Amino acid sequence: LHQFDPQDVNYNMPSVLQVSGPLDVKRVEDVFCQLIARHATLRTRFELIDSEPMQWIEDTVPFAVEYTKVQAAGTTADTDQDTTTDTYTRVNIEAQQLVSRFVRPFDLQAAPLLRVGLVDLGVQEVEQEAQHLLMLDMHHIVSDGVSLEVLTDEFVRLYDGEELAPLRIQYKDYAVWQQSEAHQEWMQRQEAYWLNTFQGELPVLDLSTDFARPAVQSTAGDTIEFALGREVSERLKELAAQTGATLYMVLLAAYTTLLHKYTGQEDIVVGTPIAGRPHAELESLVGVFINTLAMRNYPSSDKSFLD
CATH class of the missing domain: 3.30.559.30 (Nonribosomal peptide synthetase, condensation domain)
Incomplete structure (x- = not known):
């Protein structure tokens, strides 16, 4: 599908988290480097070898958080209410534009197939504390919805200084298990069941x-x-x-x-x-x-x- 249209972003998996309060940008980057080292999937790239898609897992990959700062709404006591509202609206519009531009095509031959962006909104009048947008984007070829939850949960825990237990297996181990003889036998039984379920003319709603x-x-x-x-x-x-x-x-x-x-x-x-x-x-x-x-x-x- 990627070869049909390399500029397609339908299989990007973006998410945006709003973070209130102080945030250490360097620490955010360090934590994501830890996550990339922890999960081999985040160091995986894909190539065609003799027309067969192959996955390659790199030992290390280049990574940096894309950091952007926008001017925050005024916070001084004599700021006119209308001016504050207008500035707040402008900041939101600019933030939305940054989020839209953040989602762009991935090169499947270059790991990591993950990018992270951080938008510093400054201290805003409404919340009265520092606001950031933490933007994540992963390609679906290495991730799914549960993976996004795993990544978010582990990011929060690592940022808080918690130590995570090492992973006993990686995704490649799951792939090898899928090709095992025992799993293939199970798959044959599954195939027979589903072919029987969907025999005959199939309905279209x-x-x-x-x-x-x-x-x-x-x-x-x-x-x-x-x-x-x-x-x-x-x-x-x-x-x-x-x-x-x-x-x-x-x-x-x-x-x-x-x-x-x-x-x-x-x-x-x-x-x-x-x-x-x-x-x-x-x-x-x-x-x-x-x-x-x-x-x-x-x-x-x-x-x-x-x-």
Whole structure:
């Protein structure tokens, strides 16, 4: 995919953390150097050798935090309120522009496939203390969502002076295990199961939308967040407990039912991300374990919701 369009950033994994209070820039850089030394994945690059993609793990890699300072809002007692608000807005706009420019293509042949940026917003009138934006960007080829959580957690602990227990295994050990004879036998059983599950004609969801489904899908979109009230949340948990199901299973059933109500279709495939970390020792590794599981459900009209 990278070869199709080396300038594509769809597989970048950026995140921005706001840090309030004093921050030691040199210490931030030192901690990330420790993390790069700790996780072989962060020293991994990729090359084609005889048309085969190969991963190379470097002993050391060049790294530096990209540091930028923007002028903070005024904090003096006689600062006009409107001026302070305007300055605060300007700082936010400039910070957003810096974040946007921070996300750019990676060269997969050059490690680390991680970059870190720090935006110093100064002492702002609203918070009355130093503010920083800590920007992270990793390529998906070496990372997933859980990895981002691992990296963030370990950064905070190392910055606080905590010593982390050494990692017993690295991602390359997981890759070798995946190729083992025992795992291959297990994979053959998995393959047989899934081929059986998806035999026959596969359904395509036919939602009534404003426009026809495009031949080439776009990644343009948005995220909508909402919260359930406490009463609804408790009732859902009760339903899960009464039926011996997890809350996830209840919500998946509700989602499948909703799609059935919209379309009238009784054969629906829902893709769901899975962490893909079946062993406890994998939970603290940075790497690509995530996968998408396609679940084929049959919400036929003669079934009750409990069914």
